[in-house]
Amino acid sequence: xxxxxxxxxxxxxxxxxxxxxxxxxxxxxxxxxxxxxxxxxxxxxxxxxxxxxxxxxxxxxxxxxxxxxxxxxxxxxxxxxxxxxxxxxxxxxxxxxxxxxxxxxxxxxxxxxxxxxxxxxxxxxxxxxxxxxxxxxxxxxxxxxxxxxxxxxxxxxxxxxxxxxxxxxxxxxxxxxxxxxxxxxxxxxxxxxxxxxxxxxxxxxxxxxxxxxxxxxxxxxxxxxxxxxxxxxxxxxxxxxxxxxxxxxxxxxxxxxxxxxxxxxxxxxxxxxxxxxxxxxxxxxxxxxxxxxxxxxxxxxxxxxxxxxxxxxxxxxxxxxxxxxxxxxxxxxxxxxxxxxxxxxxxxxxxxxxxxxxxxxxxxxxxxxxxxxxxxxxxxxxxxxxxxxxx
Numbered sequence: 001x002x003x004x005x006x007x008x009x010x011x012x013x014x015x016x017x018x019x020x021x022x023x024x025x026x027x028x029x030x031x032x033x034x035x036x037x038x039x040x041x042x043x044x045x046x047x048x049x050x051x052x053x054x055x056x057x058x059x060x061x062x063x064x065x066x067x068x069x070x071x072x073x074x075x076x077x078x079x080x081x082x083x084x085x086x087x088x089x090x091x092x093x094x095x096x097x098x099x100x101x102x103x104x105x106x107x108x109x110x111x112x113x114x115x116x117x118x119x120x121x122x123x124x125x126x127x128x129x130x131x132x133x134x135x136x137x138x139x140x141x142x143x144x145x146x147x148x149x150x151x152x153x154x155x156x157x158x159x160x161x162x163x164x165x166x167x168x169x170x171x172x173x174x175x176x177x178x179x180x181x182x183x184x185x186x187x188x189x190x191x192x193x194x195x196x197x198x199x200x201x202x203x204x205x206x207x208x209x210x211x212x213x214x215x216x217x218x219x220x221x222x223x224x225x226x227x228x229x230x231x232x233x234x235x236x237x238x239x240x241x242x243x244x245x246x247x248x249x250x251x252x253x254x255x256x257x258x259x260x261x262x263x264x265x266x267x268x269x270x271x272x273x274x275x276x277x278x279x280x281x282x283x284x285x286x287x288x289x290x291x292x293x294x295x296x297x298x299x300x301x302x303x304x305x306x307x308x309x310x311x312x313x314x315x316x317x318x319x320x321x322x323x324x325x326x327x328x329x330x331x332x333x334x335x336x337x338x339x340x341x342x343x344x345x346x347x348x349x350x351x352x353x354x355x356x357x358x359x360x361x362x363x364x365x366x367x368x369x370x371x372x373x374x375x376x377x378x379x380x381x382x383x384x385x386x387x388x389x390x391x
Contacts, residue, residue, distance in 0.1 A: 017089040018096075018105075023059070052389070055128070055331055063102045064129045064324055066091045067120060069111055071136035072159075075285060081107035084134055091133055091158075099321035099371050101328065103131070113139055117146045124151045128328045131320065132157040137194035138230050154327045154335045160198035162316035165323070165340050166362070167199050167258065167281065168206060169347035170314060173361040174302045176353075178277045180255060186210045186275075188254040190247055190289060191261030192220055197230045199258060204237050205337045206344075211238045212250045214261075219243055219250050255279065259289035266290040268298035277301035283314050302358050311359035318347055318365055322374025330379050330388035338385050342377040349373070 001009065011017075024035050033039050043057040055061040070084035071077075088105030095103035104127075108119055120130060120143075130153060132144055140157055147155040156162075175182060187208055189196050192215040200213055213220045213234050220226075221242050222235040243249065247265060251257060252273045257266060259282040266289040271278055280295045282288035283306035292303045292310050304312035323343050327335055350363045350373055363370060382388040 011086060017086075018092050018103075051125070054125070055389075059102060060126060061128050061331065062100075062328060063104065063127050064095060064131055064328075065106050065120075065123065065127045066095070066103050066131045066133055067106045067108065067116075068132070068134045069108050069116060070134070071111060071139070073134045078136065081109050088133060091131070094317055095131075095321060095324065097321075098317060098365075099325040099375070101321065101324055111139070113142055113146075116143050117150075120147055121150050124153055127153060128331065129154045129156065129324055131324070132159075134159065138228055140194050141197070141230050148334065152333050154324075154332055156320070156323065156335050157194065157198075158316055158320045160194045161202075161335070161340055162319040162323075163195045163260065163283075163314070164198040164202040165319040165343045166314050166316060166347065167283075168202055168341070168344035169318070170281065170304050170312060170362045171203070171256070171279070172344065172348040173351055173356060174256075174279045174304075176348075177356055177358070177361060178279065178301060180277075182206065182208050184210075185255035186253060187212070187256040187258060188247070188250045189213045189258045189260070190265055191215070191259060191284075192231060192234055193260070194230075195260040196258075197234060199260065200234055200238060202337060202340055202344075206341055210240070212243065212254075213238050214247045214250055218246050257281065257289075259283055261289060263287035264289065266295075268294055271295060271298035271300055274299075280304070281314060302361060304361070312361050313365075314362070315365050318363065318370055319343055319374065322346070322371045323378050325371055326375035326378025327382060329375065330382050331390050332382040332387045333389065334387045335378075336381075336385055336387060339378050339381045339387075342381040343374045346373040346377040 026032050026035055047053045066088050068084045068088055070079055070081035073079050073084045073087055084107055085105060092103035092105055095101040108116055144155055144157045189200060192213045200211055220231055220234050221239050221244055223242050226232050248270060251270045254274045256279045261284055263284055278300050279302045280300045281304040282290050285306040288305045295303050304314050306314050350369055383391055
């Protein structure tokens with residue numbers, strides 16, 4: 001069987017990838033009286049008087065909701081909430097496997113921003129954190145923004161911020177290898193949607209000065225008018241020289257190309273127009289902006305993709321489990337930029353100077369050091385920035 005056939009057969013056999021398992025035994029009348037009625041009234045009344053006790057007296061402290069509306073599922077597009085469930089269950093498996101976090105898939109049958117925001121806010125008291133997943137752009141940006149304003153638990157859109165954390169980590173180590181400074185390099189990004197915008201904002205926060213973002217209409221510039229608020233925001237801190245044109249024009253003289261867009265938009269000639277030792281992160285899946293073999297032939301020094309069959313995979317599973325492990329451990333109310341940067345540094349630090357090379361700038365997802373390295377730095381920064389409820 002090929003991979004698709006094997007996956008289909010496995011999903012039929014599994015009948016779902018997650019299940020609920022009781023943490024308590026209910027074998028006697030006394031067990032029942034303690035775990036349920038009448039004994040359960042005591043923790044209920046305690047939480048009524050102090051809702052914060054819901055973290056101590058229920059599983060809330062270790063539970064995350066994985067939420068989608070099914071509008072941007074993997075590379076499949078708008079396939080609907082029910083069709084998105086296998087991916088959401090898979091995400092829950094990753095939470096458990098990589099960070100021992102209990103995650104619940106919730107697929108909302110609405111594309112209306114108000115509906116989604118209202119639904120998530122109403123159920124947020126059951127969870128320690130919310131992971132938004134596979135919601136189309138730019139709606140996902142507004143949904144996250146509004147939820148962060150009204151919820152007192154961390155809201156994290158992994159397609160945006162998980163990608164940004166891992167990308168920054170890879171970039172930190174790539175610059176270590178080519179010995180270039182973040183304040184001097186020129187970065188060109190293909191794709192200014194949810195992931196591209198989040199990457200640009202985090203890199204800007206980190207201290208990269210010279211960035212150009214390209215959308216389907218060309219180079220984003222403050223000279224142009226955009227209806228999309230996220231494009232307007234990008235135009236305020238990228239392309240400070242107001243260069244106009246297409247990706248071909250933007251890439252000339254660049255040190256770094258970051259692709260979160262579409263297959264085959266970067267050519268060999270475009271790489272040849274870049275500066276010495278170009279860094280290429282082409283992460284469109286399954287077909288990247290340029291195939292690694294072609295990028296190498298054109299002179300790329302370091303190449304990363306979103307694929308597992310090439311070196312330097314930009315994989316979100318390196319970030320979100322450890323990030324959520326850290327925020328749940330201190331009952332954080334937010335995941336701020338400082339925590340994301342701390343997570344990126346934690347990932348980058350796992351590659352030693354002796355190990356660092358063109359084919360190893362970022363660790364593998366199954367590296368057992370990842371979870372605690374990321375979680376510990378996220379915990380520290382949550383406390384330092386004042387968003388931790390406990391220490």
